[in-house]
Amino acid sequence: MPSTSASAPPAPFLSDDHAYEALKSHDLRFDGKLFVGVTSTGIYCRPICRVKLPQQRNCRFFGNAALAEQAGFRPCLRCRPELAPGLALSDSVRSLAHAGAHWMAQQIAHGQPTSVPALAAHLGVSERHVRRIFDEVHGVSPLAWATTQRLLWAKRLLTDTRLSMAEVARSSGFGSVRRFNAALAEHYHLTPSAIRRRERPAPDAGGASLSGAALLRLPWRAPYDADAMQSFLAARPLAGVEAWAEGRWWRTLRLQAAGKTHVGWLALSFDVARGECSAEVSASLAPALGQVAQMLRHLLDLDTDTHAIDAALNQAPLRPLPGLRIPGCVDGFETTVRIILGQQITVAAACTLTARLVARWGDTVETPLAGLNKLFPSPAALLAASSEEMGALGVIRTRTTAIKALAEAVLSQQLVLAPGQPLAPTLTALKTLPGIGEWTAQLVALRVLAWPDAFPASDAGVLKALGSIKPPEALAQAKAWQPWRGYATLRLWHGLTMPPLESESP
Incomplete structure (x- = not known):
């Protein structure tokens, strides 16, 4: 009771x-x-x-x-x-406990085990300290937290997919159907089959509608500027890999789960009335659904509580844009390559260059949408690519060198490009690579590492939005926006696409 x-x-x-x-x-x-x-x-x-x-x-x-x-x-x-939306990682006071919860969520999403010793090693603190901060911030032990998240994820898979019981048990990290059944019986007093029978999804809120696809529902934390997020994604199309069609954003994916590579696609839509996104995910990605859900929450920045951010940034020259979020990434390597290709050229030109690399070195994948048929090239493919052929596609030598160095660092795991990675060591390792400077590093921090205080002071759009000033002046002005300079950057970019306010000159 x-x-x-x-x-x-x-x-x-x-x-x-x-x-x-x-x-x-x-x-x-x-x-x-x-x-x-x-x-x-x-x-x-x-x-x-x-x-x-x-x-x-x-x-x-x-x-x-x-x-x-x-x-x-x-x-x-x-x-x-x-x-329900998850924890926001931008809480500076509770950042360590939140980082621990985020790490465990990532482990669960990958179907990997969690333990207090492993968590303590990841955070770089003692096991005793991990237990203390979890009790202080979350009110429960790390083990209780992880068990709840595993059970809730398993419940979601039982409801929204038709994975077998063994696949659900494995994907939620229980290791065996016996342990899975025992945990459900102990905590929920239900069997997996009982949950599946009782929770048949409604036609408009679940189930499969595209080639056996599973539906992931992803509520956001209000307020959420869905129009701005869609505009950002639409402004950066990548032919063959991404597309807008039938009112949805389509995307091909390559993911690793349980030592195997899985390829497929998703179709994402925004439902403002429900306050959520929904993603239909191909059946081929079923073993990696946890990763897909985590990736989309990061890409769309669904969990951030923007009330404090909006209050802090409600000052000139920033526009009042409640609920504006930082677009994350689908894959850290891919996004970093795209940022490198975007050095000193327009967004449209960068998309054209990237599409040429995709057409030449991207593997083919089948999807229900015509023209959506390529995967972004893997680090191994770009490392093996001929510098001369990359140059013939329009990629100048310095960027070719940077991309190859990046691919080598990622393949050797000297560089891990993912949310939750330590900021300073990652940026230091990144900037030791040829052709990668502060502007690139700050954009990687913003979109890949999800650092809310990233600020690309030399960015042309930022400088233009601030009245065509110099980078040192931009840095000085941005001090007032700490620790939310990343969200301020989005406001500056977004302001360039908006008509003038009534108080501004036409």
Whole structure:
């Protein structure tokens, strides 16, 4: 039975009365930050759940799903807590605990085991310190946190895919069907087959509609500027690899899972009314669905709480653009190559150059969309490519050298380009490569490493938006925007595409 003792407030600024008001109003701002356990049913929900409002005396409020499950509550089958936005990694005060939770989420997404010793080694602290910060920030142990995330991911796979029980167990990191069944029985008092029977997705919110594709639903943390994100993606088309068609963004993918390479495609759409993105993912990528979900959350910056950012950046010359997010990346190597090719030329010209590399060295893949038939070239393919042939495609020698050096560093694992990697060592290693300077490094920090304070001071668009000033002046002006200079950069870029405000000269 669920615990009936009063819980700690879900957040430092929320009392139980305020939490109940958020539940009554279905406040989107608290989705992923607040969960309510109902003692009369033993179920916990998101604040946006549309079930009958429980009486406040029956409500227990929690700051995360692991706390609710530790208290004995089971996840709601209607609002599905596993779909709630995740933790934002930009919280400077709690960054270490959040980085630990992010690392475990990545491990789970890859179907890999997690342990306190491995987590402590990754964070560079003691096991005792890891346990202390998890208890202080999340209110649960690292093991309890990881178990909750594995169970919620498994529940999502049971609901939204037709993977076998063995595949679900393996993809959620339980190792065997026996351990998977035992965990579900202990925590949810349900069998996998019972969850699958009870949670058949509705026609408009789940199921497969394209060649056996699985549907991933990815709610965002409001407010979210979906138009700006779509505009950013649309302005950087990569022929053969990406396309806009049928109101969706299509993309080919190559992913590694359980030691195997999986290739396929996804079709992404934005649903503002629901406050979420949805991605139909090819059946060939089913073993890597966890990676796809993590990749899309990073690409679309779905988990950031922008209220503090918007308040801090609501100053001239930045425009008030609530919910504007930093576009991440699908693959760190690919995005870094594209940034290198974009040095000192326009976005359109960079897309043309990149498309030539794709056409020449990208492997072929089958998709349902005509023209979407190439994978981005692998590091091995670009390292083996002839410098003369790259030059014949229009890639100048300095960029050819930089791309080859980058490919070699990635293949040797001297350089790991992914969210959550340590910032300073990664940028230092990157800038030791020929042809890679501060501008390239800052854009990699912004889009690949998800560093919210990245600032490409020499970027032509940034300088133009600031009145055609010099880079040192831009750096001085940007001090006022710390630690959110990355989000300020997006505002400056976006402002170049917007009509003047009424207070500005035409």
